[in-house]
Amino acid sequence: MKIKKQHRKKKYLHKLNRKRMHNKQRSTGDVPCKTIKEAWDHKKSALRNLKEMGLANDPNTVIKIPSFKKEQLKKAKQMVNQDDSESEEEVVPRKPPKMEVVEKLEKEAKAPKERRFMLPKGQVEFITYLLDKYGNDYKAMARDKKNYYQETWKQLRAKVKTFMGIPKQYGEYLTARGLLDKELDEEEIKKAAKALVDDD
Known part of the structure; x- marks a missing residue:
């Protein structure tokens, strides 16, 4: 079995580009x-x-990860060397050139990230239809004939709140219904959403 494996490795394969394969194995990636x-x-x-x-x-x-044994040894050494004036010199790390x-x-990590989450078009149409027909009456929404998946009023309320939490889509809905006269920023749209949604 071992001889067969060795023989198989030495076979020349025409379909393989050995140079490209070697470069690929050597590279650490992009x-x-x-x-x-x-x-x-x-x-x-x-x-x-x-x-x-x-x-x-x-x-x-x-x-x-701090080692318990090393910490105990360090404490013991400090207790023994209390009388000695010689203190261990702290190694100051050298600042890297780059x-x-x-x-x-760090600046990139701290920067506020743009929210790219958007609801699908079909779901937006369904939610806007429910909002137009029932407003904030979630129990009536659950009884609607278009509620094909028989979602509970709590599930529908969660969907509506998610929709209202997306400023771009909710802003478009408000402007289309004439509830907003001008383009507002995210915070103002969130305030408008809080005013319209009952926190029950």
Whole structure:
């Protein structure tokens, strides 16, 4: 069995491009982050690149899980060396040369993200139909003949609240019904939604 496997490995396959396959195996993949991509030096290794940017290759080496045994030994050493004036010098970490990469990444992470969640067109049509017909009477909505999936009034109320939580779609609905005269920002639409929805 072992001899067969070895023989199979040595077979030349015409359909395989060995050079392309080797390059694919060697590559570490494409970096999707634009900030890291701009600062990346292809002449250096991945480990060195990340170290220069102030990023960690392995989080376990940077943020170590505290060992109970080591902590107890440290406390014991401190108790023994209380009389000694020699204190352990704290190692000050050196600032990485490409520190602006970390700052940019932190800024991107803290920036408010645009909400891209949108309800499907069919669901919006159904919700707007219910709102036009019944307003805030969710129990009447549940009895409607178009409620094919026999959703409860609580499920329908949750759907309406989700719809009202999407400023773009809800804003379009309000402007189409003449409830809004002008284009409003997200906060004003949310205020309008709170005024119309009963918090029961």
